[in-house]
Amino acid sequence: MTTSMSTHTTPSGYLLPSIHSMPPFFTQQPNPATQATVTENWTRLILSYARHRRLFYLRVEDAETKGSEWDEVLRNERINRRLMPSHMSFIMADMVSKNLAVYEPPRQTRTVLLHWRLPEEWAEVLHEWASSTAQLNTILTFYEIIEPPVPSPLSGIPATLLRRAVAILTKTNRAQVIAVADGEGVRFLPGNPAR
Template sequence: MAHWSRIIVSYFRHYRLYKLELSESLNGELFYKKTIERRLNLETLQEIISEMVKEGTAEWDPPNKKTSAIIHWRKPEEWATLIYNWVFDNGMTNSILTLYEITHGELTEGLDQSVLLKALDVIVKRGQAQVFQGTSADDMGVKFFGVN
């Protein structure tokens, strides 16, 4: 299981992917080797992801179903540090940024919104930002404070 976990995390990091749809992925290159006609079955993949959840490199999304998962090739705490440092280094503290602006930086290009929200939660708990709720996630804003 640990070997599969490393392979999945490495694959997702390499391709900058975040969400694994279990049923769909069984036909993809990660879990299906066409040359030998061999594929991982759904139950085994669910067991692998369950182990990854225990070790903190994945989480079920939604939590009550085992149909898809977020793969953490960087944990929310790591994303929080990277995002805050990017804001600080680029002189954007004490200003409000939208989620769009945050996920379209070089470092965070394409960052999954659920991963971003978890990272922002960490930043808020550290006292480094405040989140302003909008009518939807797209309308949210984040004010980063100038304390590093």
């Protein structure tokens, strides 16, 4: 039985590329050049899907556990294939080596924080949000940024990623970290990014 190369829309509304319907896509390839292409395609798919669903973390367990939020990408029931945990680890390591993800928490290799936006891009999103919502020169806690009363592009961002974005803005004199009663706050400052 041959499987036609076709795209497929998942229940969440994500359009899977046609390569997702090819059984070899789910298997680690012995040829390094072929595997490099497979890894590149998986990386593109993972980052694109993460952005679509606003997912920040990917775990090796997501390949093992049926019913995870990653199921519709890591499995293809139509061709009875799924990404194996060892292949997932290989792809995650490649993403980390290219700064498209970081191991989070550090010093382990089973969970990554995905960079579907690089920390530098998050810094720009963060400063733009602060400017457009009249938050410049106002001290905000990290919690107020992560869980704002009105959903924003930063809603749900992991604190470690938010801290990296704030650090980038601090280096360009567009933010400063300030001690507040329950921890740390951030004051956003007007200014142009250093070019």
